[in-house]
Amino acid sequence: MASKKPSILPADIMESQLSTIDLLTAMFPSPGELEIPESTTQCVERLRAWCQDPASPPGQVPASMSLVVCLPIADGDKSIQVNISVPLQCEDSDTIDQPPSLGYSLRQPDWMSKAEVAGLAALIPQGDVLEAFECIQAEAARFLENKQRQAEISEETDPRTGSSSRGPVVRVWFYFPSLSTRKKRDDMVNLAPGYSLTGFVLAGKPGVLCLEGASSDIDAYMSFIKTHSWGDIPSHQKKVSERFRETEGVRRVFSGMEEITDSLGERGGQRANRGDMQALEVWLGSKGLQEAFEQVIF
DSSP states (O other): OOOOOOEEOOHHHHHHHHHHHHHHHHHOOSTTTEEOOHHHHHHHHHHHHHHHOTTSOOOOOOSEEEEEEEEEETTTTEEEEEEEEEEOEESOTTTOOSOOOOEEEEEOOTTSOHHHHHHHHTTOOSSOHHHHHHHHHHHHHHHHHHHHHHHHHHHHOOTTTOOBTTBOEEEEEEEESOBOOHHHHHHHHHHGGGGTOEEEEEOBSSEEEEEEEEHHHHHHHHHHIIIIITTTSOGGGOOOEEEEEEOSSOOOOOSSEEEOGGGGOOOBTTTTOBOOHHHHHHHHHTTTOHHHHHHHHO
């Protein structure tokens, strides 16, 4: 059976899409904040007239309209360009009862890499445009704060040992009865460089977090994770325990912070969430960390 050809949104739903453009125009009145292509302006005028008199054909209607917002970040010191796509068509105009979600893409600023932009774009929620903007601004501001902190720490760090002015390198191992939420795991990885920490995260049942760095940096990192990243988790569910702390003659084994969950092979359990402890033991043994495995897992 041939798929149904997309059709123009019903007039009441279309009015909601046009109201979103009106909202953006009111939110960003200054020159350079909002860019609306001439094609979008003309389309808006035709569609507005059609919504007032649906009996008059609006002419050819594109699948979507585009506009660009220059969103201020970090008190306006920096900004990021958000390309917005406003859908105007749907698969079935007879059954649709909610406006289609806007589409968002980010133009790479000179202070983020392509991978960092992609990571930020993946966090943008669907639905309300204000919620999307708040997410972009909050996550980008946090990225800049971490980047600044990392730069400050790098200036204080001895490249030969990894030690900083806050103390020698230690290696600390944390054990989770269960670690699964993707956002929480991503935070563990993405926030670590801002504290000059290296190591790895292993999700599953159990989960393991290994951190290398100054003791004060590890403590500050864990405090931030528990307070902010885990802020929406009830305290009785924040089950994590420090199992092992190496303090004597520690040299960094890991060059960065990474999640190793998928690199250790297939996982078992009903939801494929049980980590392969044998694979972890072999992997740690290859890095000279066999003793740590025995201390953390058993």
